[in-house]
Amino acid sequence: MLSVSGINTYYGPSQALFGVDLNLQAGELVALMGRNGMGKTTSIRSIFGLTPARAGRIEFAGQDITRMAPHRIARLGLGLVPEGRRCFTNLTVRENLLATARPGDWTLSRVEEVFPRLAERRHQLALTLSGGEQQMLAIGRALMTNPRLLVLDEATEGLAPVIRQEIWRAIAILKDAGLSILLVDKTLRELLPRADRCIILEKGKTVWTGEPKELSEEIKNRYLGV
Ligand code: ATP
Numbered sequence: 001m002l003s004v005s006g007i008n009t010y011y012g013p014s015q016a017l018f019g020v021d022l023n024l025q026a027g028e029l030v031a032l033m034g035r036n037g038m039g040k041t042t043s044i045r046s047i048f049g050l051t052p053a054r055a056g057r058i059e060f061a062g063q064d065i066t067r068m069a070p071h072r073i074a075r076l077g078l079g080l081v082p083e084g085r086r087c088f089t090n091l092t093v094r095e096n097l098l099a100t101a102r103p104g105d106w107t108l109s110r111v112e113e114v115f116p117r118l119a120e121r122r123h124q125l126a127l128t129l130s131g132g133e134q135q136m137l138a139i140g141r142a143l144m145t146n147p148r149l150l151v152l153d154e155a156t157e158g159l160a161p162v163i164r165q166e167i168w169r170a171i172a173i174l175k176d177a178g179l180s181i182l183l184v185d186k187t188l189r190e191l192l193p194r195a196d197r198c199i200i201l202e203k204g205k206t207v208w209t210g211e212p213k214e215l216s217e218e219i220k221n222r223y224l225g226v
Contacts, residue, residue, distance in 0.1 A: 001026045001180055002047070002149060007056030007066075009039075009046045009204075016042040017053070018204040022182075024149070024197075029171075029181040031191050031212075034201035035225055040184045041083060043201065044153050048080055049073045061148065079147025083154045085138035089127040093118050096126050096137055097144050104146025105177075111140040114170050132163030139170065149180045156185055164190070188226065200224070 002024040009017040020043050024030045032040050045051040047058055049070040058066045065073050074080070087096045097108055097118070112119035115136040121129065126137060135156070142150055155171065156164040168190050175181060175194065185191045192198070192212040200208040200223045208219055220226040 001028075001061060002182070003057075003059045004043070004047065005057050007043070007046055007053035007058060009042050009051055009053045011042075011051065016204050017046065019056070019206070020046075020201065020204065021206040021209075022199050023209075024180060024182055026148075026180050027178055028196045029175050029183060029194055031195035031198045032182060032184045032201070033188075033191075033198055033224060035223070038201040039204040040201060041153055042204070044080070044082075044151055044182075044184070047073075047151065048078060074145065077146070077148035079142035079145050079150045081135075081138045081142045081150070081152040081155070083157070085131075085135045087126045087134060087137050087141060090125065092123050092125055093129070093137055094122040097140050100141045100144045102144070102146050106143040106146050108144070111143050114143075114173050115140055115166075117166070130163070132159045132166070135159060135163075135167060136170070139167070143174075147179075149182065150174065151182045153184045154186075155183055156187060156190070168194070188220075188224070 004020055004022040006019045006021060007017055008015060017039050020039060034040055042051060046053045049068055052067055060076055060078060097111060117133055118136055118140055156167050195212050198210060198212055198215060199206060202223050207223060
């Protein structure tokens with residue numbers, strides 16, 4: 001479904017990615033891992049055309065999207081939950097969800113079923129939500145676009161433990177529903193049991209790919225600082 005091969009990406013003159021390879025099959029949950037500053041967010045930005053790759057190739061569902069405009073990439077069925085969980089703070093929860101709606105199985109009622117808190121707070125301004133609720137809303141907004149692939153950058157970063165559990169429960173529901181998911185998160189204890197495959201980045205390069213059970217203590221130590 002998604003194939004990233006050998007991408008190099010720059011911020012102005014400064015190179016951040018030096019040959020990232022990343023593949024994801026339909027229905028898979030792939031964990032994109034690596035220490036801070038190793039290129040996870042930049043890889044995601046390249047996939048979405050926000051910081052386009054200068055070399056290499058990115059294909060989604062058989063189409064070359066390497067240099068496609070972000071709005072066209074999104075329309076092909078890529079949904080992003082960015083780091084920092086952006087939503088329209090001056091709109092209500094429900095307005096936020098409806099603002100991104102596109103036809104498909106993910107409807108308002110289905111999203112509210114996955115996140116009952118969003119249903120309870122449907123008439124509140126997004127501004128008044130807690131950080132965790134805003135993350136749920138950000139995921140809900142991405143779901144409302146009816147993506148074929150959902151990409152979450154720092155899914156549970158900075159959230160209270162009870163909210164983290166709710167997000168992980170929701171991710172499990174999405175996976176069971178057959179959604180393909182690319183996920184960045186630092187809590188390996190939660191991430192590894194749910195991932196079908198892991199991809200590790202080190203200094204802007206893919207250095208390891210495999211199933212979570214193949215991830216040895218030595219690899220964890222070397223690349224993840226665990
Ligand atoms: P984190 O877990 O801290 O979010 P990350 O793995 O997502 O890290 P990136 O944010 O992709 O890493 O950063 C990769 C490299 O690109 C780092 O060296 C970083 O300093 C650099 N970088 C990121 N954003 C910018 C920017 N806007 N301008 C210049 N350099 C940047």
